[in-house]
Amino acid sequence: MSERAFKDYATDQEVRWCPGCGDYSILKAVHRALAEVQADPAKTVFVSGIGCSSRLPYYVETYGFHTIHGRAPAIATGVKLANPELDVWVITGDGDGLSIGGNHLLHALRRNVNLNILLFNNEIYGLTKGQYSPTSRVGTASPSSPGGSLDRPVSPGRFALGAGATFIARAIDIDQKGLPGLLAEARAHEGAAFVEILQNCIVYNADVFEDVANKKTAAERQLHVRHGQPLVYGAQREKGLRLDPRTLTLEAVTVGENGVGEADLLVHDETNPLIAQLLLGLEAPLPTAFGVIHRRRAPTFDSAFAERKPTRRRVRVQQLLRRGTVLDRR
Amino acid sequence: MSERAFKDYATDQEVRWCPGCGDYSILKAVHRALAEVQADPAKTVFVSGIGCSSRLPYYVETYGFHTIHGRAPAIATGVKLANPELDVWVITGDGDGLSIGGNHLLHALRRNVNLNILLFNNEIYGLTKGQYSPTSRVGTASPSSPGGSLDRPVSPGRFALGAGATFIARAIDIDQKGLPGLLAEARAHEGAAFVEILQNCIVYNADVFEDVANKKTAAERQLHVRHGQPLVYGAQREKGLRLDPRTLTLEAVTVGENGVGEADLLVHDETNPLIAQLLLGLEAPLPTAFGVIHRRRAPTFDSAFAERKPTRRRVRVQQLLRRGTVLDRR
Amino acid sequence: RFAGDSGDGIQLQGQQFTAASALGGSDLATLPDFPAEIRAPAGTRFGVSAFQIQFGGERITSPGDAPDVLIAFNPAALVVNLPHLAPGALIVVDAPAFTEQRLKRAELDSNPLTDGTLKDFRVVPVDISHLTQEAVKPFGLGTKDSLRCKNFWALGLMLWMFDQPRDAAIRLIEERFAKDPALRAANLAALNAGHAFGETAELSHVLTQHPTPAAPLAAAEYRTVTGAEGLALGLVAAGELADVELLFCSYPITPASSLLHHLAGLEEAGIATFQAEDEIAAICAALGASYAGKLGVTSSSGPGMALKTEAMGLAVATELPLVIVNSQRAGPSTGMPTKTEQSDLYQAVYGRNADTPLPVLAARSPGDCFETAIEAVRIALRHMTPVILLTDGYLANASELWPIPELADFAPIAHHKPTPQTPAGGVFRRDPATRARLWAAPGDARFVHRIGGLEKHIDTGNISYDPANHQAMTDLRQEKVARVADFLPEQKLEQGLPGGLAVVAWGSTYGTVHQAVREAIRAGLAVAQIHLRYLNPLPKNLGALLAQFDAVLVPELNTGQLATLLRDRLLIPVEPLNKVSGQPFTVAEVAEAIRALARPRIQARAGGGER
Amino acid sequence: RFAGDSGDGIQLQGQQFTAASALGGSDLATLPDFPAEIRAPAGTRFGVSAFQIQFGGERITSPGDAPDVLIAFNPAALVVNLPHLAPGALIVVDAPAFTEQRLKRAELDSNPLTDGTLKDFRVVPVDISHLTQEAVKPFGLGTKDSLRCKNFWALGLMLWMFDQPRDAAIRLIEERFAKDPALRAANLAALNAGHAFGETAELSHVLTQHPTPAAPLAAAEYRTVTGAEGLALGLVAAGELADVELLFCSYPITPASSLLHHLAGLEEAGIATFQAEDEIAAICAALGASYAGKLGVTSSSGPGMALKTEAMGLAVATELPLVIVNSQRAGPSTGMPTKTEQSDLYQAVYGRNADTPLPVLAARSPGDCFETAIEAVRIALRHMTPVILLTDGYLANASELWPIPELADFAPIAHHKPTPQTPAGGVFRRDPATRARLWAAPGDARFVHRIGGLEKHIDTGNISYDPANHQAMTDLRQEKVARVADFLPEQKLEQGLPGGLAVVAWGSTYGTVHQAVREAIRAGLAVAQIHLRYLNPLPKNLGALLAQFDAVLVPELNTGQLATLLRDRLLIPVEPLNKVSGQPFTVAEVAEAIRALARPRIQARAGGGER
Numbered sequence A, B: 001m002s003e004r005a006f007k008d009y010a011t012d013q014e015v016r017w018c019p020g021c022g023d024y025s026i027l028k029a030v031h032r033a034l035a036e037v038q039a040d041p042a043k044t045v046f047v048s049g050i051g052c053s054s055r056l057p058y059y060v061e062t063y064g065f066h067t068i069h070g071r072a073p074a075i076a077t078g079v080k081l082a083n084p085e086l087d088v089w090v091i092t093g094d095g096d097g098l099s100i101g102g103n104h105l106l107h108a109l110r111r112n113v114n115l116n117i118l119l120f121n122n123e124i125y126g127l128t129k130g131q132y133s134p135t136s137r138v139g140t141a142s143p144s145s146p147g148g149s150l151d152r153p154v155s156p157g158r159f160a161l162g163a164g165a166t167f168i169a170r171a172i173d174i175d176q177k178g179l180p181g182l183l184a185e186a187r188a189h190e191g192a193a194f195v196e197i198l199q200n201c202i203v204y205n206a207d208v209f210e211d212v213a214n215k216k217t218a219a220e221r222q223l224h225v226r227h228g229q230p231l232v233y234g235a236q237r238e239k240g241l242r243l244d245p246r247t248l249t250l251e252a253v254t255v256g257e258n259g260v261g262e263a264d265l266l267v268h269d270e271t272n273p274l275i276a277q278l279l280l281g282l283e284a285p286l287p288t289a290f291g292v293i294h295r296r297r298a299p300t301f302d303s304a305f306a307e308r309k310p311t312r313r314r315v316r317v318q319q320l321l322r323r324g325t326v327l328d329r330r
Numbered sequence C, D: 001r002f003a004g005d006s007g008d009g010i011q012l013q014g015q016q017f018t019a020a021s022a023l024g025g026s027d028l029a030t031l032p033d034f035p036a037e038i039r040a041p042a043g044t045r046f047g048v049s050a051f052q053i054q055f056g057g058e059r060i061t062s063p064g065d066a067p068d069v070l071i072a073f074n075p076a077a078l079v080v081n082l083p084h085l086a087p088g089a090l091i092v093v094d095a096p097a098f099t100e101q102r103l104k105r106a107e108l109d110s111n112p113l114t115d116g117t118l119k120d121f122r123v124v125p126v127d128i129s130h131l132t133q134e135a136v137k138p139f140g141l142g143t144k145d146s147l148r149c150k151n152f153w154a155l156g157l158m159l160w161m162f163d164q165p166r167d168a169a170i171r172l173i174e175e176r177f178a179k180d181p182a183l184r185a186a187n188l189a190a191l192n193a194g195h196a197f198g199e200t201a202e203l204s205h206v207l208t209q210h211p212t213p214a215a216p217l218a219a220a221e222y223r224t225v226t227g228a229e230g231l232a233l234g235l236v237a238a239g240e241l242a243d244v245e246l247l248f249c250s251y252p253i254t255p256a257s258s259l260l261h262h263l264a265g266l267e268e269a270g271i272a273t274f275q276a277e278d279e280i281a282a283i284c285a286a287l288g289a290s291y292a293g294k295l296g297v298t299s300s301s302g303p304g305m306a307l308k309t310e311a312m313g314l315a316v317a318t319e320l321p322l323v324i325v326n327s328q329r330a331g332p333s334t335g336m337p338t339k340t341e342q343s344d345l346y347q348a349v350y351g352r353n354a355d356t357p358l359p360v361l362a363a364r365s366p367g368d369c370f371e372t373a374i375e376a377v378r379i380a381l382r383h384m385t386p387v388i389l390l391t392d393g394y395l396a397n398a399s400e401l402w403p404i405p406e407l408a409d410f411a412p413i414a415h416h417k418p419t420p421q422t423p424a425g426g427v428f429r430r431d432p433a434t435r436a437r438l439w440a441a442p443g444d445a446r447f448v449h450r451i452g453g454l455e456k457h458i459d460t461g462n463i464s465y466d467p468a469n470h471q472a473m474t475d476l477r478q479e480k481v482a483r484v485a486d487f488l489p490e491q492k493l494e495q496g497l498p499g500g501l502a503v504v505a506w507g508s509t510y511g512t513v514h515q516a517v518r519e520a521i522r523a524g525l526a527v528a529q530i531h532l533r534y535l536n537p538l539p540k541n542l543g544a545l546l547a548q549f550d551a552v553l554v555p556e557l558n559t560g561q562l563a564t565l566l567r568d569r570l571l572i573p574v575e576p577l578n579k580v581s582g583q584p585f586t587v588a589e590v591a592e593a594i595r596a597l598a599r600p601r602i603q604a605r606a607g608g609g610e611r
Ligand SMILES: Cc1ncc(C[n+]2csc(CCOP(=O)(O)OP(=O)(O)O)c2C)c(N)n1
Pocket: A050, A051, A052, A053, A054, A068, A069, A092, A093, A094, A095, A096, A097, A120, A122, A124, A125, A126, A127, A128, A133, D251, D252, D253, D254, D279, D303, D304, D307, D334
């Protein structure tokens, strides 16, 4: 079979997002990731809920199921249990996945169903014209919160950690260099892979991520973590994070300054939930963590299911009918 | 108003639980707690979902609303927003609160609605005759999993932590000494207080907590945490937990043995989410943590709501009707 | 029949009961409504049979009566009594009493509770001794006395199951233990605890069944089957007939859970069961399975059905096969989970947003659950549509003697999966007879496509906001369901002749109505019985059939839902007979309604002629 | 009307349009269905009026036409054109253009977008310049040229809003820019981007309205009101009339969201809005509020309504007041969120598990939304029951000139809250007229009680499994809803006389049907119009009223749901006229159906006499 170019994963459908929407770059990264792994369109399924983000399956030349609001993880679970051969992706948004769909996301994660879950977090309900979402910051002014929202937002990553997720990553829409590779890693993970993608809704929540996204300051505001590597960032990669063992908190330090060496920095361990908690808890002025924040091996629900509950027919029903005491009146 | 005895909080309804069910002792502790704080029955509301646990409101002489499966947190939120004066309790189970009701629990916790949420965790669906639940251990044999359940369980406490809960506690049904006081603390907390109560379903999941509950070994298996106190346990309170700063994990040590002093033990800090994560992650042979595991101050949704959105009428509708350009054709 | 060894004080108890009621003073024996209710379906023989059991226990096995009940306090008691039990009998066992040692003493080398001996009985293992002791603890009796309270604990449980008031038993206890307050209190507590156990654990009520009249059994092999078993077996049979694998996704709820439990034990038969986090996830997972090429099946009751209605819309919009089993229970809301009702017909036919039609079927008896399940699967696969199958709590638990069917006698089930010959593309190429689309699933390189809940173009399946297309799709959805009728058998008369009164019913009232109509016909009245399996669409000839009658009586365990449907669809007046008490009809109730409307056969003929 | 300063190249564009179509070669001008559709409600004047705008833009304000549209690329353009706009006109503004500096240049010292100037227009602020530039980026035009594409971006958006095909515009662009591929591609991209924006952001379609015939306005004060505004104002008015505070709990969904948005701006009027995590939480929170003594109101559309059906059962079981607003949209499933339909009537009347009846009302026009909201609250509080109010996407967004009502003219709304005189206890003491229970809420020491979804004893409210009680409660629930009819006004004829054809409709088809019937009457046909606000229960006199006619025509934007209801309830034949294309009826469609069934008045009288 001939090599597939990333363009081969685009469909003939007119893409229906606002020009400048972060969804475009995510879509491109998805196409790239699929090409990178040479995904078989026949064996790949994109399942989504409802939202601008959830429109994505229409633009990917594989099987696609645009379902109902918040239920994609449940439907995807059914797809995966029915045919474990399939590579199943779930596309959701902060509203679809964390507002109405929070429960299904929780259970897909804690069961560790082998799904690749991409949550487009634009901190707003885009499709319905910009109401605040469960990830919107307190005070977000929107059509349903003209005076500013009052709800404390939920952190997608910490939610996933609490749900027992075995793969938690964070990325940003504009990162065309890193995103395709990260998506490929999520796909490679055996179990539920949860990827939060910060996405810019230029119409209803423009530049809400400017602080981290801005090219000029990105180096200072983004911490890209790698397993086994110390937590360093900054234009010259001169900054780092050190763990204060008494307070169990992270502090920013400059390598070389007042006796701090690389050795003093916390070394990222994907498998350690405590480190995941620390990284997911980072708040300005500390940088925001990107990359694979947590990853560990655990049996997947679908493989246990396929092994213990093969749907293959092993007895004929006629035998079952005659099981137990039979009263012969012939 | 004359002092109310704990018996005054019992109703005339025949209690409908199986004899020996852990729910009886929890009910008693609830009565005790209400007496301890001299709760006003008129201003106290118990809202529950569906399940054996959710029958509790019928047995408490206050206002009570036995609602539908999994929705108690949502209904309780409406009650609290409509009348912030009320002291609102939510009674739920591992199925009601974490299976069908996971999403509403998530949002009540992250909004920090001032509710006292008691989750009776018997690791089973009692009312529906004993199917495994989201907290059942892998391999639980039940009518719906004759060959043993395959799902990885969710940890109620870690889920609450991931949801951003500001008060997380754990208790066990038989602890009549500690439970009433803990419930009073939950009530005192301003915000969503989440209390997981290990409860013995003697009919469908008897003694699943025997390992921690057994009076003989309790001292070794139960770690009762107190803010500002080191993590000690054991019959002679000779054992303790020490933090390994490299692996960020807890290890059991014996005070006095090979140079370990009390000073080496980790001191509990309710306000530190990392410590909460550590305590909620404890697994045998390490002891199980009980008491207030996490507590921190944060603005409550209902008070912000009451302040910003008083339902009191401040303008007459006739004025609103005439707002904007009026076309006078008289 | 209470059975245990004398140590349990059974004989003593028996004597006490006997004495108490022998006085003639026993309220139990003289409950006013007793005689009237003697043929009642609601297991009201219990009180009586319970005492017959005490009085030496002659067994009652004639159809139409309460199934036999055995309370076995130990293995010996169980095996000794097993032969005397009617198939499908209910056995409550004191589980912990089944220890190695006790088994030995009963000369058993395997545990009957687990070795399959009890396959065709309904077994409820309960820790009676323990629960009783817990219940009477407060009264500080000795172990021996506490244990004796077991019998009243068991009586309490049975009173719950047979849906009887406790007062009579309470008075009995009060008389008997008048002199010993502790024993009195203890036995009362035990009685109530047993009763509470039934309610709390949502144990289903045992309902006497009115199987089709006990004509001498035709020559065949028989077995017992409950409605839930019938459904479970029917589903796997259908899978085999269609050569399609099934994924059953459900969330526990009374009384639907029993289907989940049965199927969990049949997983070797080409079905896998998935317990989802809620009903929404259950139907969604089932739909996902259907999308992926296995037949998704889901099941629920009452409130759980309400939660599934949104996803049913997606199933209709995407034209995927799906079977939705509704074990109806008394409502509204949580209602009375263990009581039976037929009140979800409106919801099944009309209960979705927008114009979202789907086929609806109902089973009439435990054995019929098997065939109806096969029919539901057949329609779902032939027409590429979700199908709702209605049963109820009564059917789910009722059991009957059932002639074992030969699978070979059933027509294979056709479906629309592409074959190697099917040309690529054209997922929405439609079958001319049913207008069903292709059942193309992931894994097949020829049919890679996207689909969803937005309106889709009738030919390409792409999103379309075109008004003409939406009209066409709306018409298509209506027509697809309407065309189901092209494949249905003609509606027949169950018994009786045209002219006079037609009694039209559906679902679990079949047995009762059958008996009532039979008696009326024997009494010379012009009555016929019509029992509907297909409720949407209705059989094509139903209108013509009913036109041959002067009057139509529609007995239902709801406020008149089929009556509404018939008036709307056929524009004919109907006489509803409604009962919504959580109890099935009694034959007497239906018979009375028939007498009020039917005329003797002779005049009826003329009457029929007048039209 | 496109307005901006010449720099935007408006004049140039105008000339281009003019030229292009002046050729007579413009497809826009010659779209085949144009003349036919000229009176169509679906805003089809857009194409034309758009060109009128280009040709110097005479404004069209006569009712029954497309509302005026202004696209303002800067503050000056806005203020200059404001006076020319019809009330309720739609204004699309290039938001970022409203900078301090530009405001100054327009001699404005406050921003009209935020200072309330635009209160009674519908304003859509969009970052047009930016979006256009983004859209045309790939074609590497200079900033100036890119910005010129704004007009086609705006045209694309309008084509979406007015629900017009893009092909004509596309051809126009292709002709115009035949020589310059870059400009052609860029303008096409802009056109599509604008169109896509409308769809993606689920901007509602602007639908021409057929308000009641433009009789010379009666002497009164008028304002414009959209359906959503009418509902919002009606709800707060009802709160004041009942002296009850409201808690509005909702989850965004098109087209229901607009009600949430309006109410969020009215929070000073005794209502608070809560955006819940989903529709289930929304109705549950609303019910919790009602339980706690404030009136809970919830609102949704399509799939969201399906999710609320379980909790509606709890509201019925607990007999709590609750108002549920359903802004209907095209389905099934996600369907076409921005298109209108009347297809949730079945669901409203029948869509719950078990026998769970509740009252259903529907609004007919933007102004009528106000009164219907008051009626819904009145019934919910008077009868202690959940109530469903049906509106639709068309009504929600349509606007009309509305005589400002005097709240004093409305009867105060009674409710069942205990007074200081009410004796303690007896939460279930029932009002003899309505059988409503007491609305006792936490905080009151006199009524401490427990309630829930399990069947409750009719007097004590305690859990009851008693069969007789369940029957009594079932009857009570039916009777409570039936008794609503005792309080309803007699159903009147909107126009026309008895005899001949009755056109019976409900909801937003009012204006269209009214116009069609009026024309038919003028043409001498025997036709009358009946428009229903109360759909469950139906007005008591409806049967008698319809008996005076020979035929009944039921036009609906569904597959015949009211027709079903009428056949069942009244057992009369009706002639359905159904359209399910996501579009409202055209007057022509209804008029044609009338002509097919109606006879000249003279014969009709006789005809009427025959009965
Ligand atoms: C059951 C249901 N409720 C509500 C809606 C309306 N709705 C569609 S998308 C959406 C929120 C989308 O937000 P998000 O998931 O963040 O997606 P985004 O548009 O921001 O990418 C809502 C509320 C719906 N379609 N179905």
